[in-house]
Amino acid sequence: MTTPTHTSKKNAMQGWKALIVEDEPDNRDVAIRILRFYGVETASANNGEEGLKLLKEFKPDFIISDLSMPVMDGWEFCFQLQQDRTTADIPIFALTAHAMVGDRERAISAGFHNYMSKPLTPATFMQQLLSLLVQIPHLENMLSDRLKEFSTSTTSV
Numbered sequence: 001m002t003t004p005t006h007t008s009k010k011n012a013m014q015g016w017k018a019l020i021v022e023d024e025p026d027n028r029d030v031a032i033r034i035l036r037f038y039g040v041e042t043a044s045a046n047n048g049e050e051g052l053k054l055l056k057e058f059k060p061d062f063i064i065s066d067l068s069m070p071v072m073d074g075w076e077f078c079f080q081l082q083q084d085r086t087t088a089d090i091p092i093f094a095l096t097a098h099a100m101v102g103d104r105e106r107a108i109s110a111g112f113h114n115y116m117s118k119p120l121t122p123a124t125f126m127q128q129l130l131s132l133l134v135q136i137p138h139l140e141n142m143l144s145d146r147l148k149e150f151s152t153s154t155t156s157v
Helices: 027-036 048-054 074-083 102-107 125-133 137-149
Strands: 002-004 018-021 043-046 062-066 092-096 114-117 154-156
Touching: 018 027, 018 048, 027 043, 027 137, 043 048, 043 074, 048 074, 048 092, 062 074, 074 092, 102 114, 114 125
Parallel strands: 018 043, 018 062, 062 092, 092 114
Antiparallel strands: 002 154
């Protein structure tokens, strides 16, 4: 696993909460481990239906959701979030291994704030996530300084 060379990056997102909705255990675990390293409190669900149930008690600052899952896929999960005024404003990022031309635009038009491609790697995951979060107006000021912290190189530990 790679970690940043600058130790102050650990817990850089202390106080943030994220919901990871992903049916593949390895991908879910990688996201959770990286987010927790940076201080993010996480909850996880195996599909959209479980994610909706978790949201009744867990209030995340952002959601990362796979698109292809059993029971309720990411597309329907995103639609359901938009229909509920208590969850409609939570930033949600599509996550998929099926990166095809036009998928990003399709995800955004479906209500996702942006799109992340698998595989998730420790070296790039937080840089990519923070770059996406900073594009959301109400989060931009909070994150602009944190982006600078993640622009340095990483090293294996």
